[in-house]
Structure formats: structure tokens, C-alpha cells
Amino acid sequence: LIYEGSGLINYVKAVQLLRKRIKNNNYDIIHAHYSYSSLVTILSFPKVPLITSFMGSDILGFRKIDKIIKIVVEKFSDIIIVKSRQMAEKISHRNKLVIIPNGVNCNTFKAVDKFLAKKRLGLHPGIKYILWVGNSKRKEKNFKLVREVLRIIKETNKDIELIPVFGESQKKLNEYYSACDVFLLTSLYEGSPNVLKEAMACNCPIISTDVGDATEVVRNTEGCYITSFDPNDVAKKIKIALNFGKRTNGRDHIKDLEINVIAKKIINVYEEILNIDE
Numbered sequence: 001l002i003y004e005g006s007g008l009i010n011y012v013k014a015v016q017l018l019r020k021r022i023k024n025n026n027y028d029i030i031h032a033h034y035s036y037s038s039l040v041t042i043l044s045f046p047k048v049p050l051i052t053s054f055m056g057s058d059i060l061g062f063r064k065i066d067k068i069i070k071i072v073v074e075k076f077s078d079i080i081i082v083k084s085r086q087m088a089e090k091i092s093h094r095n096k097l098v099i100i101p102n103g104v105n106c107n108t109f110k111a112v113d114k115f116l117a118k119k120r121l122g123l124h125p126g127i128k129y130i131l132w133v134g135n136s137k138r139k140e141k142n143f144k145l146v147r148e149v150l151r152i153i154k155e156t157n158k159d160i161e162l163i164p165v166f167g168e169s170q171k172k173l174n175e176y177y178s179a180c181d182v183f184l185l186t187s188l189y190e191g192s193p194n195v196l197k198e199a200m201a202c203n204c205p206i207i208s209t210d211v212g213d214a215t216e217v218v219r220n221t222e223g224c225y226i227t228s229f230d231p232n233d234v235a236k237k238i239k240i241a242l243n244f245g246k247r248t249n250g251r252d253h254i255k256d257l258e259i260n261v262i263a264k265k266i267i268n269v270y271e272e273i274l275n276i277d278e
Helices: 008-024 035-042 064-076 114-121 143-154 170-179 194-201 214-218 231-244 259-277
Strands: 030-033 050-053 079-082 097-099 128-133 160-165 182-185 206-209 224-227
Touching: 008 035, 030 035, 035 050, 035 064, 050 064, 050 259, 079 259, 114 170, 128 143, 128 170, 143 160, 143 231, 160 170, 170 194, 182 194, 182 231, 194 206, 194 214, 206 214, 206 231, 214 224, 224 231
Parallel strands: 030 050, 050 079, 079 097, 128 160, 128 182, 182 206, 206 224
Antiparallel strands: none
């Protein structure tokens, strides 16, 4: 069930719709993605096992209502899926916990020739480009840090440009990952950032704050670095990555995160809970 809309009224409507769906269909499992969706399911009084996937902001954010909903959802969920060890630390019901990160489609995201990618995007061949992907209006994406870092870098190197991207197709994103010299992630918190894995799949050098599963994903990949929230540290790491001057072997480091591998892990959870229920 995919329900479009947000806000309290829409969630109330979703409860009514889901109750009707549950009544008219013989479901074996309900898998809710995001704590609010799980709460809707709980209020629909399902008589089948409930799996809840926390997405990141619903347990790593700062809103009091999210913390209250998390407590309720944990209590009534049979299995709780989180995307990183960082998220797992927030879960009280450890016996229900499974860690499954987001996967990446390595058929969609794969490096193409850097020169050709730059040409197709209309980028200057002699300029170094820093790629930032996300909605700059969302506070947790921390675009404020990006501006400060760019100011510091520009003091010593004018031939570096930032490319902020939001709302582009996966095909276009693949071109950006292939064309740019560094991918930058500055978020205050994340669950399991897809953009990080996409950049890894395209062998793009990476600078990322230590959020979600970033450290686990980047691991010891040469040309990829974890940074603090200090703009001077971020700027320093970007310069190191630019001096690295080549593509990484990040794709080889994320074979266990390929989308089919992750899908199998979720299927295993379904099979396990059905066997337990029997």
C-alpha cells in the first residue's frame, strides 16, 4: 500500500484505508517503512506480524513526537529493521533488531568516461568540481557547512566549483558522479544515505561526515575520507581527495550492498518471521 500525503489528517485517513485493506485481504506480513507508517499499521489492529523499518530521521532526529512514536512502534513491532549500527544504538528492544542497510543498483550506477560525462553536462574540462546531492532547504542536510567549506577552498584555489544537485533522474546523477572530482556529504544525520553508495558505485572520491553507515560503507577505500563537522577539516579532506587525482575502487568495496543482495536479506527476514509464526 502506497499512500500519498503527509500530516496528521492524512495519517488518520491512512488508518481507515489500511483497516479496509487488511479486512479485505489475506496478508501474511505487514512491512511498514518509517515510524509513522508503522503507527498507522498498529492503529489498524493487524492480526499478522508487523515488521518496521526505521528510515533514519524518525529515530535520529530531535522532535519529541518522533521519540514518543518510536517507543510505541518498538513495543508493537515483531521485527525492527534499521539501516546502520548508529541507528541500532537507539533501539531498546534488541531482541527484535536486524541491521539491513540500503542497497544500490550497480547496473544503474556505474562509472562512465569522465571527459565524456563532463562534455555531456556542459562542464569545463579544466575546472575541478565538487558534487553535493540533496535538498539544501532541509536543515539536516547541513548546506550551511557546504557554503563555509567552499569559501575556505576558494581562498586558495579559484578553479574549483560546487555543483549542488536535487531532483535529477538516476541517469543524470550517474553522469554527475562520473564527471565530478569529489562527492561531498555534509548531513547532520542519516540512516543509510543512498547517494553515498551511488558515488561509491561510480568510483567517485568521497568526503562524508560520520553519519548513518558512512564509515562502514567508505571503509578503507583510497580517495574516500570521513570528516568532522569542522569546515576547516572538511576543506582539508577535499584538498587531499583532489590531490588523489584519480577514480577510486569504491565499487569493489560495496559488492555486499548491491540491491539484489540486500533484497535477499529482507526476504530472509520475511521467511524467518513466517517460520516463527507457524
